[in-house]
Amino acid sequence: MEGTWIGSFAGAVALVVLLYLPGFLALAGSRLPKPNVAACAPLVSVAIYELLAIILGKLGILCSWWLLFGGALLVAAAVLVCTRVFARRSGSRGQSSAVRGVSTDWLSLGAYLACGVLFAGVFFVKNLDGPSAFLQLYDNVFHLAVLQSFAETGFWSTLSVDNYGALDAVGPFNSTSQFYPAGWHLLGAMIVDCLGLTTTQAANVVNGTLIAIVFPASMFMLMTTLFPESKTVVRFGALAVMGFAPFPWKFLIWGPLFPNLASMAIAPAVASLFILATRLGVSWRDRVAPATAFLVGCFSIAIMQPNAVFTMGVFLAPYCVGMAYHGAKKHGWGGKRALLAACGCALGVLLVWVLAFVLPPLQDVIWYERSAACSKVQAVANVAFLSLSNFSAQLVFAVAVGGGALLLLFKRKKLWLLASYALMAVIYCFGISSEGFLQHFLAGFWYSDAPRVAANMVFCVVPLAAVFLAWLVSKLQSVARRAYSKMSSRAIAVSLVCLVFVMGVFSPGFRLIGFGDVGSAFTEVTDIARAQYTLRNGVLDQEECDFVKKAMTLIGEDEVVINSPHDGSVFAASTQGLDALYRSINGYRAGSEKSESSLIRGKLNEIATNDDVRKAVREFDVKYVLQLDHGEADAASPHIFTYDANHWRGINAITDETPGFEVVLSEGDMRLYRIVDDAE
Numbered sequence: 020m021e022g023t024w025i026g027s028f029a030g031a032v033a034l035v036v037l038l039y040l041p042g043f044l045a046l047a048g049s050r051l052p053k054p055n056v057a058a059c060a061p062l063v064s065v066a067i068y069e070l071l072a073i074i075l076g077k078l079g080i081l082c083s084w085w086l087l088f089g090g091a092l093l094v095a096a097a098v099l100v101c102t103r104v105f106a107r108r109s110g111s112r113g114q115s116s117a118v119r120g121v122s123t124d125w126l127s128l129g130a131y132l133a134c135g136v137l138f139a140g141v142f143f144v145k146n147l148d149g150p151s152a153f154l155q156l157y158d159n160v161f162h163l164a165v166l167q168s169f170a171e172t173g174f175w176s177t178l179s180v181d182n183y184g185a186l187d188a189v190g191p192f193n194s195t196s197q198f199y200p201a202g203w204h205l206l207g208a209m210i211v212d213c214l215g216l217t218t219t220q221a222a223n224v225v226n227g228t229l230i231a232i233v234f235p236a237s238m239f240m241l242m243t244t245l246f247p248e249s250k251t252v253v254r255f256g257a258l259a260v261m262g263f264a265p266f267p268w269k270f271l272i273w274g275p276l277f278p279n280l281a282s283m284a285i286a287p288a289v290a291s292l293f294i295l296a297t298r299l300g301v302s303w304r305d306r307v308a309p310a311t312a313f314l315v316g317c318f319s320i321a322i323m324q325p326n327a328v329f330t331m332g333v334f335l336a337p338y339c340v341g342m343a344y345h346g347a348k349k350h351g352w353g354g355k356r357a358l359l360a361a362c363g364c365a366l367g368v369l370l371v372w373v374l375a376f377v378l379p380p381l382q383d384v385i386w387y388e389r390s391a392a393c394s395k396v397q398a399v400a401n402v403a404f405l406s407l408s409n410f411s412a413q414l415v416f417a418v419a420v421g422g423g424a425l426l427l428l429f430k431r432k433k434l435w436l437l438a439s440y441a442l443m444a445v446i447y448c449f450g451i452s453s454e455g456f457l458q459h460f461l462a463g464f465w466y467s468d469a470p471r472v473a474a475n476m477v478f479c480v481v482p483l484a485a486v487f488l489a490w491l492v493s494k495l496q497s498v499a500r501r502a503y504s505k506m507s508s509r510a511i512a513v514s515l516v517c518l519v520f521v522m523g524v525f526s527p528g529f530r531l532i533g534f535g536d537v538g539s540a541f542t543e544v545t546d547i548a549r550a551q552y553t554l555r556n557g558v559l560d561q562e563e564c565d566f567v568k569k570a571m572t573l574i575g576e577d578e579v580v581i582n583s584p585h586d587g588s589v590f591a592a593s594t595q596g597l598d599a600l601y602r603s604i605n606g607y608r609a610g611s612e613k614s615e616s617s618l619i620r621g622k623l624n625e626i627a628t629n630d631d632v633r634k635a636v637r638e639f640d641v642k643y644v645l646q647l648d649h650g651e652a653d654a655a656s657p658h659i660f661t662y663d664a665n666h667w668r669g670i671n672a673i674t675d676e677t678p679g680f681e682v683v684l685s686e687g688d689m690r691l692y693r694i695v696d697d698a699e
Contacts, residue, residue, distance in 0.1 A: 022217055027150040030210045030224035035232060037084070037209060038064050041091035048102030049308035051295075054128040058240035059292065061233050062285045062316040065202050067091040069322045072175040072205060081173030084213040102308070127250065128239050130257035135235030138261040138525070139227055142544050143271060148553035153219040155557035155590055157604075157659065158274045163593035164602050165201060166218045169208035177201045177322045182602050189579060189639055191601060191616030202323035203281040219594050226277060230267045234284040235260050238481060241287035244294050245433065245482055249489060256485040258517060262416055262524040263481065264540035265408040266474035272547045273408075273470055282320045282327035283474060289316030290331045290478070297342060299349055326384075326471065329375070329464040333446065334478045336368045337438035376460060385463030391454050392469060398448035405480070407447075407473035411538030415523025416484060423483030426490055433482075440479035447472045492516050558659055559587030559594075563647045563689060567591045570645060570684055570691045579641045580691075581619060583670045585662035586647040600641060604661055615639060623669035626694065627678035632669075636694060644673060644680065644692040651688060 042060025049056065071090045075082050153159065164182035169175050171184035180199035183190040207221040242256040266283060270276040296310035320327045343364035347357035376385060406412035427433050450462030451469040458467050465471035492512045499508035528539035554561045574580065577598065582588035584601040592599035615635035626632045648657040652671030653664050673692060675682050684691040
């Protein structure tokens, strides 16, 4: 099934089972409605898998999919038993008051999943140039290398992540193992181990499942928590959930931000659990399950990409302030004292933000330099028209969001949701249009990065759009009822609203004769995905892949090859199985890099006359050199954009006439040389 669409489909089915079965079993005794239990299952499963991977790593035991899956089922069964025992001893009966009356059913969840599968198929799967297609972008150098390393070694712990796998001992760095939030990579490794898929195929399976199943289900959980009184609003959320271009679509085609995609996919469900655990009028017994699941969910987010925790913080901060006010009023406090309680809560939230802002481990992220990309007026316009993340304006979606905001404002309902959206918009505007302290203080937890900050708005724009669409249906239904029966008028109203919204949000762009082009965010998603998920436009093309495969048959098994990674060979290492010495495109500096590696990069071409170079080559026990862009050492275009020719002069300066090397394979601008050591 390696490299086939059947294999990818089987991988998606397997991943759904891996993500949902243990978590569903663990939460089955929580007395949450079963559709909500299903929506929250992945955050529990991921946490169990990662904890088991950490424990196995400490014990020196290799991970496998069946070991983690079996262990997770045992842990989940134990949790279920403990939950049942607790329920009996506490004398609990019936449905928890924390979720009583929540508008939730399997049909609503099915609507979210149907929309997720449909649009993921149209705008992601359909645009892949084969099941193993991959992006040759900056972040994917590391993501694919780590996934390949996990698959090679069987060590999947987030505490000891490296991108060299079985070559760790002979790599160019003094140490490559470190903490990295590798939850996304763990899921990919499980699929590779389970079905023998390629690393790139497994990556596509994980991403496809996240956007088609996990994220829609997670948003379903959020919508049922926010609007327990309106099944119509909940169901219209299914229509809007995949329509916001900055998330999940931008994360698939820029960066790429796969770990961020995973953490943001489960974050809505985690935020929902916090709301359920802190509602007024709920006994402490009814808070235990959602509160515990919330903490587990925060752990899952932290081992995928921690900045989604701050996304939840921004989303929930106004809710907490509102709850402090209403809680004080409920306990008999007067208006002024209740207002003081709300202000105290707001100051507490700000204090937590400041403490996180000064934490030493976060400083590199917070102070990542970004230049202002536009004026503040333009930033506000971007928010108003949803022209975010360099996509065309999403006018129909923007009208729905604005309409939903006005409805909540006039009805004075869910005002904290409006405050959350306003707060996210402020962070976005200052993050993209300013520089200096304020930019980093507000947007620094997301690298002050406009696409990541814009993606946060999905928490608010989907609910607001759903509110407006539900209201619009009710108005159209009342008009249509004059001519049709109640059932027919509702069907007409729902169909009309759905048609207009889908056509307005997902339709392709076109040229309006006499006026110009009318852009479409999803046309841009499609065009970018098609251009990037292919070997035709990357630094590693099909011809080079074929050359690498031929070279691998000539050099023998387990032979390490010296390479210049920016020429595409860094991707050949993670996708073709090439044992490349250099599997990273950065980090080559004194202190972290071995001195022998520095000599090889700078002076390998002098091997015939330089004893130090010969000693360095012998130290690494390498016999071959690979060049995929022979003769183009100073050209920028065939290389990854961070390329600096001066760092790789010793490798790229080798020619067919360089003493100490003999040509083994030569095709066009590609070479495989064998190192000739006369002292051997």
